[in-house]
Amino acid sequence: MLQKNEDNERHRAFSRRGLLLGGAQSLLLAGLAGRMYYLQVVEADRYKTLAEDNRINLRLLPPPRGRILDRFGYPLASNRQNFRVVLVREQAGDVERVLDALSRLMVLGEHDYKRVLREASRKRGFVPVTVRENLTWDEVSRVEVNGPDLPGVSIEMGQIRDYPYAAGMSHVLGYVAPVAERDLTGDPLLELPGFRIGKNGIEQKYDLPLRGAAGNSQIEVNAYGRVIRELNREEGKPGDELVLTLDGGLQTFTHQRLLGEKSASAVVMDIENGDVLALASTPSYDPNAFNIGLTVKQWNNLINDPLKPLNNKATTGLYAPGSTFKMVVALAALKAGISPDHRAFCPGHMTLGRARFHCWKRPGHGWVDMIRGIQHSCDVFFYEISRKVGIDNIAAMARQFGLGEPVGIDLNGEKGGVIPTRDWKLANIGEPWQGGETLIASIGQGFVLTTPLQLAVMTARLASGKAVTPRLTRGVRAEGEGPEGGEPPVPDFATLDVPEAHLNIVREAMDAVSNHPRGTAYRARIQEEGWELAGKTGTSQVRRITMAERAAGVTKNEHLPWRRRDHALFVSFAPVHKPRYCCAVVVEHGGGGSKVAAPIARDLLIETQRRDPAGRPSMPILAVGLPTQQG
């Protein structure tokens, strides 16, 4: 009984405390329920967002780069399939064994072999590692056929820029190369591995329209970053297809023709609308090499080459124009009131103060007027008239012809050259102008510097009397003929402030240079009827001829080392009586303009007129402005 009572007492104590315990547990569970409510109702939106961020990755789809076409629609830069072998480590198992098997099917250098091993061990197991790019069809099929023996190996297809004209077009087109740190603009496309942007030439200038807009793919990834599936896909906009003014065939011809010389450049233009039909500079480089990536050795060879293959000499090479400048001086003289019949006597030199200025022809030309002065390129005649005209008037005329400042072509880095004036010399050299310097400038020597492109523009303006400016791009290719596609409008160039009569005198003189038996370029005339050219030779010294040399008689170019020989220049237009095309040629250290440069110009103008690009239908374009990028 006692024990029973005691047990009842224990039971009561138990019940009390048990209820307490149960109550406490219920409270704690209620707390859990509250926490559930907080997480799943109050904070649900925040966690839902976080969960989506976790699983969804946006992946950019690089747009295909727009092609670059010549005026007739032939591709100058396009995209080619690039097959590459990739290896996924976790599928391969033994990476070395698979690589050994691969190296029996294709060339696999020691360097690549080690790089793959390194990358494979560093990257996550499911990330593909590129083993080799640019496989040939043969290699692709060998890898595919041996698929079962190559676990984890697959062929991926990408796009790589292709320049079918290779070195023939590189200075105009430029090249594409992987994005460098300083190129980053915040456009996520640029951060895509393997993405390439234009680094030079048209590729650089019109990089934005050529690039297009990236598409994107929403993909679901798991916690390790492995792709599970694609949720959504938005295709990007391919880059614009750019139509240039170049004639691919003529460009190739020009490049080939210049290759006969060590270092030269040439520009062929349409006088009427400023279309640049060919623009070449040699030696050149293969832009395709930049795509794959140059080796340090290749790069060093390029930048250390004394012939500067990376430079576009047509737009950035500065040369004293030599006698090709004489037309400008003649026009300045006519404008200053000197009669076209003004005659001067050339004894082979002229003395000014204590200095003696030589004519290129030692015995002298005798009596010459303006037309003879140009035809025979008599230096003394121009010494004399320039003294009367003065350097500032000559400079003003030169500027009208596009000299002394960039003419504004669609290529970055164009040089402006120098047309000296009294003020210019004071500001830049800090010394007053000397009378003798006017004489030297009148034959295109001394301070005067021009680019081959400027000389072509000058010639176009001489032939047309209008302020022709060059253009390199016609526009964006139109899909069809239709109303939206068409020709770019013919630019309405302003008329130069030079009387037509004056121009005719100069044109007549240039005609005589080439077509008069005693003209300096008669041997480089065009004999086909109706295609005759008018031109002017130029030979510009790159050094002073010392008195000692004159005395010793070592004045022949062929006897000098190449570096010290004269530059050979020739400017010309054709047909002589109805000018349509103009051409400027500069051969570095080529010697005499008539002997070296004029024959090249003749061949270029014959080929130009044979092809007659202006007379053939060209690729229709859209009339839209193109955003450009300064470089």
Place this chain on the structure above:
Amino acid sequence: MPADIFLSNRNPEITLRQKIWQLNWGLVILLCLIAGVGFAMLYSAANGSMSPWASRQLMRFGIGLFIMFVVALIDVRFWFRHAYLIYLGSLALLVAVEVMGTIGMGAQRWIDLGFIRLQPSEVMKVSLILALARYFHGVSMEDIGRPTYLMLPLALVMAPAALVLKQPDLGTSGMLLLAASAVFLCAGVRWWKFALVFVAGLAAVPIGWQFLHDYQKARVMTFLNPENDPLGAGYHAMQAMIAFGSGGVTGKGFMQGTQSHLNFLPEKQTDFIFTMLAEEFGLMGSLGLLALYFLLLVYGFAIAFRARNQFARLLAIGLTTNLFLYVFINMAMVMGVFPVVGVPLPLVSYGGTALLTLMTAMGLVISCYIHRDIRISRRGTAEV
């Protein structure tokens, strides 16, 4: 002879048939429901496949049910008589894994029995409560007030708790202590003694901190400030919360949980399975499962209150509290209100030992129910 266990001649009034009739079927159905939720989640965790988890768990649950019935039908006095023996056996197993660990198999916490890996620390959770219930059954209210009578039960608690802590398994050790305190409390130990132990425990925290392993310290620090280290130790805690919260009210749908199926969620088939449920079924699912557990606890408490002997009361309340601790710690842990200590969600998480010990515990609770009217003298003789 086994039959003697079921048909004790000292209780001629309860036959085996009556026992089966007395089986608490509501509780059994509840257990099956909760386990069913577990199978579904394991099926989802394997991306819609019975293997590797759901099928094995199903098999284990079958074995567990069988064991539960056997345990339930055995006379509660059998458990009373053999409580100390079972306790000593469990302690021996604990010592055995400890010795095996030191011999050179690393920090091993289990003994391989072929179909499951038996964790003695899990077994000890049941054995300790059995032993304590047996002890306090024989101590009068008067004696409980005397400190000397608390020496033995404290030793019973401390021995396994220390061994488990040394494994090292902070979570299980803590659960042993908490479940034991519940038995102490309901046995009638004075409040101020709990207060004393609590204060002493607080004072011991800085000392105990020294003995923690680095990964345990990291877990506690991570719990205190999970955003501090979102890519390191805090990553999993963060991802679990994201999974939980992103379920919203209705969830993302069965097998549609992005966090779980894309592996952002750690341990989704074991300790974090509740997070997966919450992600796929939302608040409805998580509250629903909580309600099922609550009902289970109510059953446990009701059985404890209904029992006529102190042993059964203490046993039922101790085992029910043990279940509560599993549920509470696991849920609190995955919801980021408790450090990650590695406690599974009973009947739902994948894992053999926890399931089987839990089913055994439930068997004991049901046994307490079936034999609720049996009185046991303080010395252990039965009275009707």
